[in-house]
Amino acid sequence: MNRFLDTSMLVRYLTNDAPDLATKAAIIIDGQDNLYITDVVIVEAAYVLTSVYRVPRNTVVDYMITFLQKENILTFGIDKGKALQALLLCRPSGRVSFGDAMIWAAAQSSEESIVYSLDERFPDDGLEVKSIP
Secondary structure, eight states: OOOBOOHHHHHHHHHOOSHHHHHHHHHHHTSSSOEEEOHHHHHHHHHIIIIISOOOHHHHHHHHHHHHTSTTEEESSSOHHHHHHHHHHHSSSSOSOHHHHHHHHHHHHSSSOEEEOSOTTSOOTTSEEEOOO
Protein backbone atom coordinates (compact mmCIF):
# COMPACT_ATOMS: atom_id res chain seq x y z
CA MET A 1 0.00 0.00 0.00
CA ASN A 2 1.38 3.41 -1.01
CA ARG A 3 1.29 6.16 1.59
CA PHE A 4 1.20 9.81 0.50
CA LEU A 5 1.76 13.03 2.41
CA ASP A 6 -0.31 16.12 1.78
CA THR A 7 0.85 19.72 2.02
CA SER A 8 -0.57 20.32 5.50
CA MET A 9 1.49 17.47 6.96
CA LEU A 10 4.69 18.79 5.40
CA VAL A 11 4.09 22.42 6.40
CA ARG A 12 3.23 21.54 10.01
CA TYR A 13 6.28 19.28 10.20
CA LEU A 14 8.63 21.96 8.87
CA THR A 15 7.21 24.93 10.81
CA ASN A 16 6.13 23.33 14.10
CA ASP A 17 3.16 25.68 13.85
CA ALA A 18 0.33 24.34 15.95
CA PRO A 19 2.65 22.07 17.96
CA ASP A 20 -0.01 19.40 18.52
CA LEU A 21 -0.49 19.06 14.75
CA ALA A 22 3.26 19.22 14.15
CA THR A 23 3.72 16.36 16.62
CA LYS A 24 1.12 14.27 14.79
CA ALA A 25 2.87 15.00 11.48
CA ALA A 26 6.26 14.09 12.98
CA ILE A 27 4.95 10.74 14.23
CA ILE A 28 4.04 9.82 10.65
CA ILE A 29 7.00 11.45 8.87
CA ASP A 30 9.68 10.26 11.30
CA GLY A 31 8.19 6.77 11.46
CA GLN A 32 9.37 3.71 9.60
CA ASP A 33 6.88 3.76 6.71
CA ASN A 34 7.96 4.86 3.26
CA LEU A 35 6.01 7.97 2.33
CA TYR A 36 5.42 9.43 -1.11
CA ILE A 37 5.45 13.13 -1.84
CA THR A 38 4.28 14.61 -5.13
CA ASP A 39 5.64 17.58 -7.00
CA VAL A 40 2.38 19.39 -6.23
CA VAL A 41 3.01 19.07 -2.49
CA ILE A 42 6.55 20.40 -2.92
CA VAL A 43 5.31 23.44 -4.85
CA GLU A 44 2.39 24.12 -2.50
CA ALA A 45 4.58 23.81 0.60
CA ALA A 46 7.18 26.14 -0.90
CA TYR A 47 4.44 28.67 -1.67
CA VAL A 48 2.96 28.49 1.84
CA LEU A 49 6.36 28.76 3.50
CA THR A 50 7.46 31.77 1.44
CA SER A 51 4.17 33.66 1.31
CA VAL A 52 2.32 32.83 4.53
CA TYR A 53 5.22 32.12 6.88
CA ARG A 54 7.61 34.56 5.14
CA VAL A 55 10.46 32.05 5.25
CA PRO A 56 13.31 33.24 2.98
CA ARG A 57 13.48 31.40 -0.34
CA ASN A 58 16.97 29.97 0.30
CA THR A 59 15.81 28.59 3.64
CA VAL A 60 12.78 26.98 2.00
CA VAL A 61 15.08 25.32 -0.53
CA ASP A 62 17.26 24.04 2.32
CA TYR A 63 14.22 22.75 4.26
CA MET A 64 12.86 20.94 1.22
CA ILE A 65 16.22 19.39 0.32
CA THR A 66 16.76 18.17 3.89
CA PHE A 67 13.24 16.75 3.94
CA LEU A 68 13.63 14.94 0.60
CA GLN A 69 16.92 13.43 1.74
CA LYS A 70 15.14 11.46 4.45
CA GLU A 71 15.41 7.76 3.57
CA ASN A 72 11.71 7.05 4.01
CA ILE A 73 10.60 9.95 1.77
CA LEU A 74 10.02 8.94 -1.84
CA THR A 75 9.02 11.11 -4.75
CA PHE A 76 6.05 10.05 -6.84
CA GLY A 77 6.22 10.50 -10.60
CA ILE A 78 9.65 12.13 -10.63
CA ASP A 79 13.14 10.93 -9.87
CA LYS A 80 14.19 11.97 -6.36
CA GLY A 81 17.64 13.06 -7.53
CA LYS A 82 16.07 15.24 -10.22
CA ALA A 83 13.72 16.79 -7.65
CA LEU A 84 16.73 17.65 -5.50
CA GLN A 85 18.53 19.16 -8.51
CA ALA A 86 15.39 21.12 -9.38
CA LEU A 87 15.25 22.63 -5.90
CA LEU A 88 18.86 23.75 -6.29
CA LEU A 89 17.81 25.62 -9.46
CA CYS A 90 15.48 27.71 -7.25
CA ARG A 91 18.22 28.92 -4.96
CA PRO A 92 20.60 31.20 -6.90
CA SER A 93 18.51 34.24 -7.79
CA GLY A 94 14.86 33.41 -7.55
CA ARG A 95 14.90 33.21 -11.34
CA VAL A 96 13.38 29.72 -11.38
CA SER A 97 10.01 29.25 -9.71
CA PHE A 98 9.32 26.15 -7.63
CA GLY A 99 6.64 25.16 -10.16
CA ASP A 100 8.99 25.44 -13.14
CA ALA A 101 11.62 23.54 -11.18
CA MET A 102 9.24 20.60 -10.67
CA ILE A 103 8.25 20.67 -14.37
CA TRP A 104 11.98 20.55 -15.13
CA ALA A 105 12.37 17.56 -12.77
CA ALA A 106 9.44 15.74 -14.39
CA ALA A 107 10.84 16.31 -17.87
CA GLN A 108 14.30 15.22 -16.72
CA SER A 109 12.76 12.09 -15.20
CA SER A 110 11.31 10.99 -18.53
CA GLU A 111 13.04 10.10 -21.75
CA GLU A 112 13.64 12.52 -24.59
CA SER A 113 11.51 15.35 -23.28
CA ILE A 114 10.78 18.72 -24.82
CA VAL A 115 9.28 21.48 -22.70
CA TYR A 116 7.21 24.16 -24.40
CA SER A 117 7.30 27.43 -22.52
CA LEU A 118 6.78 31.11 -23.20
CA ASP A 119 8.93 31.88 -20.16
CA GLU A 120 12.38 32.90 -21.39
CA ARG A 121 13.74 32.10 -17.93
CA PHE A 122 12.59 28.46 -17.94
CA PRO A 123 15.56 26.28 -16.87
CA ASP A 124 17.03 24.51 -19.86
CA ASP A 125 19.78 22.65 -18.03
CA GLY A 126 19.88 19.36 -19.93
CA LEU A 127 16.51 19.92 -21.61
CA GLU A 128 15.24 21.13 -24.92
CA VAL A 129 12.99 24.10 -24.25
CA LYS A 130 10.97 25.45 -27.15
CA SER A 131 8.70 28.42 -27.61
CA ILE A 132 6.23 28.99 -30.40
CA PRO A 133 7.88 31.39 -32.87
